[in-house]
Amino acid sequence: MLYNKVTMVVLTIVMATVLSNASAQENSATQKEVEAATESLIQAMLKPTAQALNQLASDKLSYGHSSGVMETKEKFVQTLVSGASVFEEIQIADQTVDVQDHTAVVRHVLHAKTNDPGKGPAEIHLGIVLTWVKSNGNWQLLARQAFKL
Secondary structure, three states: OHHHHHHHHHHHHHHHHHHHHHHHHHHHHHHHHHHHHHHHHHHHHHOOOHHHHHHHEEEEEEEEOOOOOEEOHHHHHHHHHOOOOOEEEEEEEEEEEEEEOOEEEEEEEEEEEEEEOOOEEEEEEEEEEEEEEEEOOEEEEEEEEEEEO
């Protein structure tokens, strides 16, 4: 009788460990997917094409600038593709990724060199919060908010 109880306890501990490790590996893979989507967004902002930006952005995108300006998906894509907003260099630091189910929140510090028409070269240093959702097997940007540091 004691042997059966000990066996059950050991079996329970082993199963919990196996399931915990599988969950951690799945979460790590999901975090890597979100990090890859974030990197794809950065590359699409540096070399904007409507196809890449439309693929990365949710139709319900809410894109907030540090100035308080809010853009829809259409305006976000148009601003970059038209050259109204030009990123020459983007570097990110201190990135964190938190995933829950089909939603991920990415936070990082963005350092960028811009050269918008009529404004000339500038350097920006912002905090960024991105909200990604997984839709049809792909991570899409649902919301972005920048804030001055």
